[in-house]
Amino acid sequence: MALVVQKYGGSSVASAERIRRVAERIVATKRAGNDVVVVCSAMGDTTDELLDLAQQVCPSPPAREMDMLLTAGERISNALVAMAISSMGAHAQSFTGSQAGVITTSSHGKAKIIDVNPGRVRSALDEGKIVLVAGFQGVSQESKDVTTLGRGGSDTTAVALAAALEADVCEIYTDVDGIYSADPRIVPDARHLKTVSFEEMLELAACGAKVLMLRCVEYARRYNVPVHVRSSYTTKPGTIVSGSMEDIPVEEAILTGVAHDRSEAKITVVGLDDKPGYAAQVFRAVADAEINIDMVLQGVSKVDTGKTDITFTLPRELGPVAVEKLMKLKTAIGFSEVLYDDHIGKVSLVGAGMKSHPGVTATFCEALSEAGINIELISTSEIRISVLCRDTELDDAVRALHSAFELGGDEVATVHGGTGR
Amino acid sequence: MALVVQKYGGSSVASAERIRRVAERIVATKRAGNDVVVVCSAMGDTTDELLDLAQQVCPSPPAREMDMLLTAGERISNALVAMAISSMGAHAQSFTGSQAGVITTSSHGKAKIIDVNPGRVRSALDEGKIVLVAGFQGVSQESKDVTTLGRGGSDTTAVALAAALEADVCEIYTDVDGIYSADPRIVPDARHLKTVSFEEMLELAACGAKVLMLRCVEYARRYNVPVHVRSSYTTKPGTIVSGSMEDIPVEEAILTGVAHDRSEAKITVVGLDDKPGYAAQVFRAVADAEINIDMVLQGVSKVDTGKTDITFTLPRELGPVAVEKLMKLKTAIGFSEVLYDDHIGKVSLVGAGMKSHPGVTATFCEALSEAGINIELISTSEIRISVLCRDTELDDAVRALHSAFELGGDEVATVHGGTGR
Numbered sequence: 001m002a003l004v005v006q007k008y009g010g011s012s013v014a015s016a017e018r019i020r021r022v023a024e025r026i027v028a029t030k031r032a033g034n035d036v037v038v039v040c041s042a043m044g045d046t047t048d049e050l051l052d053l054a055q056q057v058c059p060s061p062p063a064r065e066m067d068m069l070l071t072a073g074e075r076i077s078n079a080l081v082a083m084a085i086s087s088m089g090a091h092a093q094s095f096t097g098s099q100a101g102v103i104t105t106s107s108h109g110k111a112k113i114i115d116v117n118p119g120r121v122r123s124a125l126d127e128g129k130i131v132l133v134a135g136f137q138g139v140s141q142e143s144k145d146v147t148t149l150g151r152g153g154s155d156t157t158a159v160a161l162a163a164a165l166e167a168d169v170c171e172i173y174t175d176v177d178g179i180y181s182a183d184p185r186i187v188p189d190a191r192h193l194k195t196v197s198f199e200e201m202l203e204l205a206a207c208g209a210k211v212l213m214l215r216c217v218e219y220a221r222r223y224n225v226p227v228h229v230r231s232s233y234t235t236k237p238g239t240i241v242s243g244s245m246e247d248i249p250v251e252e253a254i255l256t257g258v259a260h261d262r263s264e265a266k267i268t269v270v271g272l273d274d275k276p277g278y279a280a281q282v283f284r285a286v287a288d289a290e291i292n293i294d295m296v297l298q299g300v301s302k303v304d305t306g307k308t309d310i311t312f313t314l315p316r317e318l319g320p321v322a323v324e325k326l327m328k329l330k331t332a333i334g335f336s337e338v339l340y341d342d343h344i345g346k347v348s349l350v351g352a353g354m355k356s357h358p359g360v361t362a363t364f365c366e367a368l369s370e371a372g373i374n375i376e377l378i379s380t381s382e383i384r385i386s387v388l389c390r391d392t393e394l395d396d397a398v399r400a401l402h403s404a405f406e407l408g409g410d411e412v413a414t415v416h417g418g419t420g421r
Numbered sequence: 422m423a424l425v426v427q428k429y430g431g432s433s434v435a436s437a438e439r440i441r442r443v444a445e446r447i448v449a450t451k452r453a454g455n456d457v458v459v460v461c462s463a464m465g466d467t468t469d470e471l472l473d474l475a476q477q478v479c480p481s482p483p484a485r486e487m488d489m490l491l492t493a494g495e496r497i498s499n500a501l502v503a504m505a506i507s508s509m510g511a512h513a514q515s516f517t518g519s520q521a522g523v524i525t526t527s528s529h530g531k532a533k534i535i536d537v538n539p540g541r542v543r544s545a546l547d548e549g550k551i552v553l554v555a556g557f558q559g560v561s562q563e564s565k566d567v568t569t570l571g572r573g574g575s576d577t578t579a580v581a582l583a584a585a586l587e588a589d590v591c592e593i594y595t596d597v598d599g600i601y602s603a604d605p606r607i608v609p610d611a612r613h614l615k616t617v618s619f620e621e622m623l624e625l626a627a628c629g630a631k632v633l634m635l636r637c638v639e640y641a642r643r644y645n646v647p648v649h650v651r652s653s654y655t656t657k658p659g660t661i662v663s664g665s666m667e668d669i670p671v672e673e674a675i676l677t678g679v680a681h682d683r684s685e686a687k688i689t690v691v692g693l694d695d696k697p698g699y700a701a702q703v704f705r706a707v708a709d710a711e712i713n714i715d716m717v718l719q720g721v722s723k724v725d726t727g728k729t730d731i732t733f734t735l736p737r738e739l740g741p742v743a744v745e746k747l748m749k750l751k752t753a754i755g756f757s758e759v760l761y762d763d764h765i766g767k768v769s770l771v772g773a774g775m776k777s778h779p780g781v782t783a784t785f786c787e788a789l790s791e792a793g794i795n796i797e798l799i800s801t802s803e804i805r806i807s808v809l810c811r812d813t814e815l816d817d818a819v820r821a822l823h824s825a826f827e828l829g830g831d832e833v834a835t836v837h838g839g840t841g842r
Contacts, residue, residue, distance in 0.1 A: 016474055016477035016478050017477075019478050020478055023478070050497065053437055053497075053501055054500075054501065054504055056437035056438075057437050057440050057441055057444070057501050057502075057504050057505040057508065058504035058505055058507060058508035059508060060508075061504040061507070061508075062503070062504065062507050062513075064514070065500045065503040065504050065507070065513070065514075065515055066500070066504075068496060068499070068500040068503070068515050068517075069496070069497055069500035069501065069504075071496075072493040072494075072496045072497045072500075073493075075489060075490070075492070075493045075496070076471065076474075076490055076493045078489070079475075079486045079487070079489040079490035079493075080474055080475065080478050080490065081478075082483070082486040082489070083475055083478050083479035083482040083483065083486050083487075083490075084478040084479055086479060086482070086483050086486070087478065087479035087480060087481075087482075092483075092486070093485070093486075094486055094489050096489075096567075099565070144520070146517075
């Protein structure tokens with residue numbers, strides 16, 4: 001008998017009819033002899049409707065009250081799924097995040113899970129019940145207030161519960177049937193991946209793959225919880241995210257896929273003194289506004305002026321705030337101007353195979369060059385190459401790379417390439 | 422500085438605009454120098470929508486899950502009101518029933534409040550905050566599960582909090598501006614009552630007056646919490662429910678008003694053996710189905726057969742269940758038939774003045790007789806007379822009694838009458 005944690009997204013529980021379909025799958029899993037813990041997101045548009053109501057009563061709602069409001073959504077969907085299960089003759093019990101022992105920090109709206117005390121969940125399982133847990137929410141350790149985990153929070157709840165309960169697998173049900181070698185909407189022959197290592201999935205998530213959120217993958221990797229990403233509309237297997245890439249034999253290590261991201265903007269601070277501490281002041285100003293930056297490039301100092309430029313990328317919605325913060329420091333730090341560009345796209349190639357195959361960078365740049373795409377900035381990790389290009393060229397870039405590395409079709413892609421990297 | 426508990430009903434918080442209006446009133450109460458605790462019902466139709474969803478996923482949903490589902494409604498409205506208050510520059514903090522220390526029995530859907538531990542509410546008040554508490558809900562002492570209090574539960578939450586906090590007054594905001602001598606929709610010159618004693622209000626609530634639920638009044642009486650029933654659309658004073666009728670000087674004791682109720686049905690068990698224990702078996706059968714009966718009449722035994730009839734009234738929606746239970750016992754108990762009548766109405770006259778004024782019953786019966794209304798069943802208490810009539814005659818009965826006892830107009834009604842009672 002296995003212990004299975006299942007997570008269903010908002011579209012999977014968007015109507016009474018879909019809730020009944022989800023309940024059927026849950027009951028079937030239970031009747032196949034498994035213990036089952038289920039985490040549901042709020043139904044379809046519930047969260048957006050609640051956000052809209054909040055906006056109508058208060059332009060900038062207090063975060064604590066926002067969490068009290070939004071957590072109602074998961075409470076509703078979980079209770080309804082429990083009811084649907086019981087109408088099929090199985091026993092179900094739903095818990096709020098707090099009741100399920102999901103202890104978090106007290107940063108409302110973006111709390112982090114500190115600990116999971118699944119005592120009540122375990123007792124209910126021992127009584128033979130199917131357990132429902134409201135996702136995306138917990139209770140703060142300090143103030144005992146209701147908190148939410150931010151975007152992708154229900155996935156993280158599911159993985160955290162799976163870790164605490166030492167579950168055999170955490171199944172994430174969504175509207176796609178797994179991870180692909182590229183977004184199938186852009187690349188029609190994108191290949192469905194059977195398995196992806198935690199490290200590769202981390203890179204893909206960080207580079208814009210939307211299926212799993214970064215925090216959820218980090219949690220799964222830390223506690224070694226195998227995650228099965230699959231569709232709630234079919235029964236065919238999805239993608240298993242598990243294992244370290246260190247354990248993949250070199251000859252089997254491949255290039256996993258191409259990810260893309262249109263959510264970033266680029267800022268260039270021009271004419272900064274090229275002396276110790278000046279770049280740090282720029283990044284401190286951005287960090288103090290709680291903005292995470294992604295790619296960074298510092299140009300070579302110009303001989304005649306002793307000045308340099310710093311370019312970095314950041315989430316587009318925070319771009320205006322960052323520009324404003326920097327402009328306030330113009331005199332203090334001493335630079336000539338701030339350039340802002342929100343028409344950029346980022347394309348990344350990810351794969352454990354990159355370590356063992358020379359020439360990947362060369363092939364990468366050649367492919368983009370042949371497609372007439374100019375590289376504006378480049379950054380790499382051990383298993384990833386990312387570049388910035390124009391946002392209008394992003395789809396072409398994804399297709400060019402996917403094709404150059406032969407990632408498509410039913411065949412397993414292998415790495416070809418020239419020399420160097 | 423006073424401590425005021427305010428309760429707003431579902432129609433008062435049915436939209437973002439109404440929520441803002443409610444928030445204005447709350448903030449004004451706070452700025453007038455009071456400590457304020459607010460209990461809100463769920464927004465307008467939320468509860469009905471959730472009930473409908475539940476019905477769609479499960480024909481007979483488990484009560485525990487139903488409570489988990491329905492409590493989301495109050496959570497939403499309370500968080501929204503807290504946000505609206507904060508947008509007006511005041512500090513608000515919302516609590517669930519559980520967080521506010523509302524401890525209940527574990528009968529899901531109709532839990533009773535056992536105790537209120539308002540520690541967190543008190544602390545927030547001490548910090549100068551306006552406190553919002555989700556009505557209608559609590560946490561069960563035994564299982565720590567979320568419970569609901571049943572109909573009128575938010576009023577009871579407000580009164581229970583007022584009692585625990587030793588508040589100066591509990592204000593119940595609704596869509597009418599207080600208690601009237603009769604339903605103004607039926608009796609246009611019904612008089613607005615400035616004060617009503619707890620006992621009179623108990624009788625009125627038990628006889629169908631919808632403004633306050635019986636349990637709420639019982640709670641207020643037990644803990645001696647003055648309740649101010651008023652409109653959320655005006656600032657004029659409503660009706661104060663407080664004090665014992667024992668404290669009303671005899672010369673000031675009046676007839677309070679006429680209540681009516683169309684929610685009951687009548688069952689007659691015909692041809693029952695008139696021997697000890699047979700009537701008890703009838704009432705035990707009904708009680709075992711958790712049905713509360715109201716009026717009871719046992720006829721005089723017929724000399725020739727030694728048989729008798731028993732008539733009683735009960736909530737109409739439970740009529741079919743009661744008939745079914747009784748028919749199953751027909752052979753065991755031994756009666757000839759069960760008659761069911763759901764076209765009845767009940768009209769009641771209530772007032773502390775009844776004790777000291779003779780002839781009320783006679784005037785009562787004369788008034789109905791003159792209006793051509795037949796009395797089908799009569800029951801009385803120290804301060805109440807109730808009769809059953811045809812449901813089609815109920816409005817006429819209310820008007821006839823209201824007029825006969827001169828309860829209308831701006832004048833304070835006094836009691837006239839003949840002899841006896």
